[in-house]
Amino acid sequence: PCQTPFLPLPVLQAAHCQMIKDLSACLLGQNLRVDCRYENKTNNPLTYEFSVTKDNRKHVIHSTISVSENIYRSRANVTMHKNLVCLHLQSFTTSDEGVYTCGLRATNDYTTNQIRNITVIKDKLEKCAGFSLLIQNTSWLLLLLLSLPLLQAVDFVSL
Numbered sequence: 682p683c684q685t686p687f688l689p690l691p692v693l694q695a696a697h698c699q700m701i702k703d704l705s706a707c708l709l710g711q712n713l714r715v716d717c718r719y720e721n722k723t724n725n726p727l728t729y730e731f732s733v734t735k736d737n738r739k740h741v742i743h744s745t746i747s748v749s750e751n752i753y754r755s756r757a758n759v760t761m762h763k764n765l766v767c768l769h770l771q772s773f774t775t776s777d778e779g780v781y782t783c784g785l786r787a788t789n790d791y792t793t794n795q796i797r798n799i800t801v802i803k804d805k806l807e808k809c810a811g812f813s814l815l816i817q818n819t820s821w822l823l824l825l826l827l828s829l830p831l832l833q834a835v836d837f838v839s840l
Contacts, residue, residue: 704783704797707809713773713801714809717766717783725787729759731768733801735779743768746784775803 703718715731730744742753749757756771766785770777784796 701783701785701795701797704781704799706781706799706801706806708773708803708806709769709809711772713768713770713777713806715768715770715781715783715799715801717768717785717797719764719766719785719795721764721787723787727761727766728786728788729766730782730784731757731759732782732784733777733779734782739782740779742770746786773803778802 700720701717702720704715705718706713706715708714717729717731719727721727728745730746731742732739732744733742734740740753741747741749743749743757743759753770758769760767760769766783768781768783778801780798781801782796782798786795
């Protein structure tokens, strides 16, 4: 999706490549986690906004762009990893259901914000853990396997 046009405008070209690839939601215990995965073609800092629309009204949950609403301020936090912005909302209940929106924009990118929506209904949410835990466990397992020859070498030296 991020083709380089034949134009002498590298700055503009990079700006258009801020793409949200995936938005997913899951339950971690009683907490909601919304993962906003993106592809970033610029090194500019990222600004974000997570909001929920319910009863035709938008409520800002957590944002670097605008002010979060009081009812969410103490319950919400955001973590950022490589190409992933995660919203964590504690004590998620049916009153928090609605259409969740992730909006991203790279600093100094004056093109339109990248926005993706997902409908979140408590009874239809899957439990988180599985996938991300598998990735973490796999990396630990890989690290352990890679370090086995090293541990054997250390044992040999100590003999």
